[in-house]
Amino acid sequence: MKPLIITPTLLRNLVTCERRGWLDTYGDSTQQVDITPVGALYGVAHEKVIQTVASPYADTMDVASWDEGVNLTQDLMNERAAVIIGAYIEQRYELENGTEVSLRGRVDRLTRNPESHLYEPVEIKQYINIAKGDELQLNFYLTILQHMQDAKLRGYFWLGSDAQNHPRYVLQHVLNPAHLQLMLRRAYAVLNQADAPPVNLVAHCKTCSWYSACTEVARSNLDLSLLPRLNSQTRRNLERGGITSLQQLAALSIEELQRFKGIKKTAASHRANARAFVEDRPVWVDQMPDILHQGGWMFDLETAALPGGDGSPWSLGWCDEEGKSQIAIVAPTQQHQRVTLNPIGELITVRDYDEAWHVFHESVGVDEKPIYHWSGFDAGVMRATAPTPVKNALLGRMHDLHSTFVNTVRLPVRSYSIKKVAAYFGFSWSGYEEWWAAETDYRKWLISGEVQHITQACQYQRDDVLALAVVWKWLIENHHLNGDVE
Numbered sequence: 350m351k352p353l354i355i356t357p358t359l360l361r362n363l364v365t366c367e368r369r370g371w372l373d374t375y376g377d378s379t380q381q382v383d384i385t386p387v388g389a390l391y392g393v394a395h396e397k398v399i400q401t402v403a404s405p406y407a408d409t410m411d412v413a414s415w416d417e418g419v420n421l422t423q424d425l426m427n428e429r430a431a432v433i434i435g436a437y438i439e440q441r442y443e444l445e446n447g448t449e450v451s452l453r454g455r456v457d458r459l460t461r462n463p464e465s466h467l468y469e470p471v472e473i474k475q476y477i478n479i480a481k482g483d484e485l486q487l488n489f490y491l492t493i494l495q496h497m498q499d500a501k502l503r504g505y506f507w508l509g510s511d512a513q514n515h516p517r518y519v520l521q522h523v524l525n526p527a528h529l530q531l532m533l534r535r536a537y538a539v540l541n542q543a544d545a546p547p548v549n550l551v552a553h554c555k556t557c558s559w560y561s562a563c564t565e566v567a568r569s570n571l572d573l574s575l576l577p578r579l580n581s582q583t584r585r586n587l588e589r590g591g592i593t594s595l596q597q598l599a600a601l602s603i604e605e606l607q608r609f610k611g612i613k614k615t616a617a618s619h620r621a622n623a624r625a626f627v628e629d630r631p632v633w634v635d636q637m638p639d640i641l642h643q644g645g646w647m648f649d650l651e652t653a654a655l656p657g658g659d660g661s662p663w664s665l666g667w668c669d670e671e672g673k674s675q676i677a678i679v680a681p682t683q684q685h686q687r688v689t690l691n692p693i694g695e696l697i698t699v700r701d702y703d704e705a706w707h708v709f710h711e712s713v714g715v716d717e718k719p720i721y722h723w724s725g726f727d728a729g730v731m732r733a734t735a736p737t738p739v740k741n742a743l744l745g746r747m748h749d750l751h752s753t754f755v756n757t758v759r760l761p762v763r764s765y766s767i768k769k770v771a772a773y774f775g776f777s778w779s780g781y782e783e784w785w786a787a788e789t790d791y792r793k794w795l796i797s798g799e800v801q802h803i804t805q806a807c808q809y810q811r812d813d814v815l816a817l818a819v820v821w822k823w824l825i826e827n828h829h830l831n832g833d834v835e
């Protein structure tokens with residue numbers, strides 16, 4: 350029988366959620382959804398820069414499989430390579446109970462000590478305050494490398510960066526076996542369970558690749574953790590009082606709910622959310638504001654948020670009630686021009702975001718209707734970056750449809766992001782749904798000029814504004830059904 354494979358990622362995931370560690374090992378991988386946390390993008394970009402400066406002439410080698418990577422790393426060590434970037438290391442390891450597991454991982458750098466000729470691990474971090482999980486990771490690599498080389502070693506953290514992109518601090522690290530052994534015992538205990546540990550949806554679940562699968566499980570159990578904004582302490586208070594499912598919570602009166610510590614003003618909101626899940630339908634909590642009857646413009650923008658970006662807008666997108674869309678894209682080296690990008694709509698290239706705001710103003714300035722956007726972000730960016738005449742003309746017309754929506758109706762969903770709400774009404778993004786993918790395409794287009802890249806970025810921007818139109822329209826067409834309002 351093959352030994353259990355244990356990686357530093359698995360151990361880190363177990364610390365945050367045992368279920369995640371279990372699913373990473375035994376779960377149906379077709380249920381996983383790729384998630385790219387923004388922090389990881391920054392971490393990858395940081396490591397790349399630091400590695401390039403530290404080893405500017407490194408050769409790149411293709412590796413087709415894990416085993417090939419391990420063999421190649423071993424060959425390079427035998428050949429006494431000075432540095433091995435992204436080394437593949439693996440070692441059988443006997444736990445205290447005699448069970449053999451396989452420890453495997455990829456080290457940022459293996460450097461050959463010129464005196465001892467031993468290979469020592471280096472972990473590169475963008476931040477300068479290392480956490481327990483970082484130490485665990487380096488302990489993990491040290492354990493493997495000490496076994497491989499049959500010698501005591503030191504590891505290193507390269508933390509932050511200076512103006513020349515060298516590490517700001519180099520921190521020496523000596524193996525602390527106790528923490529690693531504790532975590533390996535814990536991993537072994539969890540991975541020997543026949544069933545996955547129970548679902549417990551919390552804030553960090555949004556960055557987990559099992560989020561969608563776990564939400565479905567929670568949905569079928571009518572789990573309390575489905576409730577948006579129910580914190581863990583309040584949830585525990587409910588459970589102690591015997592309320593363990595949304596069905597039970599939905600059956601309580603507002604007064605009964607308010608007897609639980611942590612629930613006062615939020616009682617009606619929690620109850621409406623619970624009812625939405627239990628009855629699997631929208632539940633109305635207030636009258637829809639009349640202003641929505643005026644129709645209006647749907648608006649969304651993208652800002653440069655990837656590593657190297659300065660946070661300023663690179664795209665403004667808007668459409669009318671019928672979904673006729675326009676997009677202003679900042680392209681500093683291109684002519685101001687208007688082209689029709691089928692099937693997306695009109696694309697206007699502008700020199701800078703000032704010009705983008707003016708183009709937007711010119712278009713929506715033909716009437717005085719509300720300009721709908723989702724959350725305070727877009728209005729905040731307008732306040733921070735739009736020219737004063739544009740702000741004076743448009744800020745008063747900005748209407749946060751997200752705020753109106755959650756104050757008016759609740760859905761059987763855990764998140765009220767535009768992606769989730771529009772999806773509930775059957776809308777789907779025609780390409781990707783990730784802002785960073787659009788910004789990546791935009792950056793590629795700036796460099797290459799390839800239409801395919803700007804088309805994909807604009808498709809994303811256009812879908813964001815069409816999604817707003819779908820939600821606005823649903824409110825207009827359904828608000829008369831608000832018989833739930835108490």
Ligand code: SF4
Pocket residue numbers: 365366367368369372547548549550551553554555557558559560561563
């Ligand atoms: S979504 Fe949450 S509960 Fe599910 S595995 Fe991931 S972290 Fe654990």
